[in-house]
Amino acid sequence: MSKNKYLTGFGSHFSSEDPRCPNALPAGQNSPQQCAYGLYAEQLSGTAFTAPRTENLRTWLYRKVPSAVHKPFVQYKDCQYLNQNWDERPPNPNQLRWKPFDIPVQKPVTFVEGLHTVCGAGDTRGRHGLAVHVYMCNKSMENTAFYNSDGDFLIVPQQGVLNITTELGKMSVAPNEICVIPLGIRFAVDVEGPTRGYILEVYDNHFRIPDLGPIGANGLANPRDFKTPVAWFDDRQIVDFQIISKFQGSLFVAKQNHSAFDVVAWHGNYVPYKYDLSNFMVINSVSFDHCDPSIFTVLTCPSSRPGTAIADFVIFPPRWSVQEHTFRPPYYHRNCMSEFMGLILGRYEAKEEGFVAGGATLHSIMTPHGPDAKCYEAASKDNLRPERIAEGTQAFMFESSLSLAVTKWGEETCKKIDSQYYECWQALNNNFQLKM
Numbered sequence: 001m002s003k004n005k006y007l008t009g010f011g012s013h014f015s016s017e018d019p020r021c022p023n024a025l026p027a028g029q030n031s032p033q034q035c036a037y038g039l040y041a042e043q044l045s046g047t048a049f050t051a052p053r054t055e056n057l058r059t060w061l062y063r064k065v066p067s068a069v070h071k072p073f074v075q076y077k078d079c080q081y082l083n084q085n086w087d088e089r090p091p092n093p094n095q096l097r098w099k100p101f102d103i104p105v106q107k108p109v110t111f112v113e114g115l116h117t118v119c120g121a122g123d124t125r126g127r128h129g130l131a132v133h134v135y136m137c138n139k140s141m142e143n144t145a146f147y148n149s150d151g152d153f154l155i156v157p158q159q160g161v162l163n164i165t166t167e168l169g170k171m172s173v174a175p176n177e178i179c180v181i182p183l184g185i186r187f188a189v190d191v192e193g194p195t196r197g198y199i200l201e202v203y204d205n206h207f208r209i210p211d212l213g214p215i216g217a218n219g220l221a222n223p224r225d226f227k228t229p230v231a232w233f234d235d236r237q238i239v240d241f242q243i244i245s246k247f248q249g250s251l252f253v254a255k256q257n258h259s260a261f262d263v264v265a266w267h268g269n270y271v272p273y274k275y276d277l278s279n280f281m282v283i284n285s286v287s288f289d290h291c292d293p294s295i296f297t298v299l300t301c302p303s304s305r306p307g308t309a310i311a312d313f314v315i316f317p318p319r320w321s322v323q324e325h326t327f328r329p330p331y332y333h334r335n336c337m338s339e340f341m342g343l344i345l346g347r348y349e350a351k352e353e354g355f356v357a358g359g360a361t362l363h364s365i366m367t368p369h370g371p372d373a374k375c376y377e378a379a380s381k382d383n384l385r386p387e388r389i390a391e392g393t394q395a396f397m398f399e400s401s402l403s404l405a406v407t408k409w410g411e412e413t414c415k416k417i418d419s420q421y422y423e424c425w426q427a428l429n430n431n432f433q434l435k436m
Contacts, residue, residue: 004170006227010209010273016169016231017062017265024265030060039264040066044167046182046206046270057182057206059268061167064233065258067186073252076244081116081413084124084131084249086405089412093367096406097421100358101134101414103159103194108139111162111189112146112244112251115199118410119340119362121402124150124203124248130301130311130400132340133199134360140190144242145260147186150249151203154299154313155179156396158344158358160195164188166272167263169229175344176394178313179274180207180299186243186260187272196358198342200398204310207299215283221298225279228271234259277394282319288326293397303401314397316348322386329379332370338404339363339397346393354424355395359416365403373427 007014017024024039026032031041039062046057104114114137122129130151140163155162155178162173166187173179175197181187183206209221238259245252275298283295299313321328341348343357354372355361363369371379411417 004172005230006171006274007230008224008227010221010223010226011269012223012228013267013269014228014271015267018231018233020233020235021264024062025267026062035062037264039063042066044184044268044270046184057268057270059168059266059270061263062265063167064262064264067260069258070243070254070256073245073247073254076251076253078113079115079251081407081409082133082246082251083117083407084120085407086121088408089406092406092411093364095367095369095421096362097354097418098360098410098414098416099418100356101136101196101416103136103196104138105194109137110139110141110144111135111137111191111195112141112144113137116409116414117407118360119404119406120201121400121404122203127203129203129402130398130404131201132398132404133201134197135199136196137189137191138194141188143238143240143259144244145186145188146244147184147246148181148201149184149245149247151201152183152206152301153181154200154202154207155181155197156199156342156344157195157197158342159197160191160193162195162197163190163192164272165190165232165234165261166229167261168266168271169232171227171229171272171274173274176278177274177276178298179272181272182206182270185270185272188261198360198396198398200311200313202301202311204303205301207301207313210297210300210312219281219283220295221275221280226273226275228273231263231265232261233264234261277315277317280315280317282317284319284321285323285326288323290323290326290328290331293330293399305401308401310400310402312397312399314399316390316393316395316397318388318390318393320386321389324384326384327379328382328384328389329371329375332368334366334368335363336365336401338365338400338402339369340399340404341395341397344394344396346390346395348393348395354418354421361421362404362406370425372424374424376428
């Protein structure tokens, strides 16, 4: 049971101070001439100063040493498979499936060292696009913090608990939970053994919970279920603390003689947060037909086109299926969006064989996909009755309006591409019968 404490709510304006330093937050202003306890005031801006109030994101930090106090950054060379070179390989429109990605066994590997880019699109310098990464690691980060200057990280653990220290406090994130670390916030990851998961990185904007429209005021991911850590500071004396920065797709490292986690108090609405996927309120059909997967959207990063996302984070949780005279599994589909799927646990209903926890699939723009032959045959003849489906299962999808390119590591180096994936549809027969 985690001992971490949290503030609840999505998009809220929070205030928090470490109980070791009561009244560390200034009263009535953000930047007094002298802060309590000799602290420094520092603003962390997640949007432009002039962004509309409803979209404006910023947090004031009260820390022991300004984050500007560090030695120059130099190139960091211990993470060779994190990149944004989308031209490494020729385009590949085929359905792709990956077997579970390997977790390192012999060599100690930290979260940052274990980052591997699978696919993506866009450009960090133009602040447009996204990347999909996986992480495989077995060692905690020691006297090191990491931050991303390119975008937000949505982290999906699949195996192993992530104990994450951020500038704003600590949180623990287990499989079937997710967390978001926004652009620029520094964090470190401690692990307790072999650890693996997925990351959706967005360059354009920040994640938000989707509008509900005709659903009404309640449903899907409810704001009250999101959790933000409370203030905590590291009181150790540290020499040669490392700051690793992801900047324009490359990694750099700088050294400093104090911990990055020295924030005694803070207030604002630009914060890291976590969410338990079991809290998702499922909306589904109670009459007929299989609803579009957009009803399972947890978080979205919108584009400039209304209703079209740079990326949606979608889940397929345990739920009741009750539709009448309906083919209940996902329908066959060609989509103007890219669909990257992963499996956290269990077996996915449309492909119970081959799609394995810790692996993934990518169905690119207009690449056809749907249930395999075995699933189609069973669902077409099933005795329809109310039934609980996806019990003990959690699959997810990163869906994007952008056309994703697969990296060389994703297509070749990892050696996890399932070359027989296409065969799951080959047994689908022409059942057409012309009746006079």
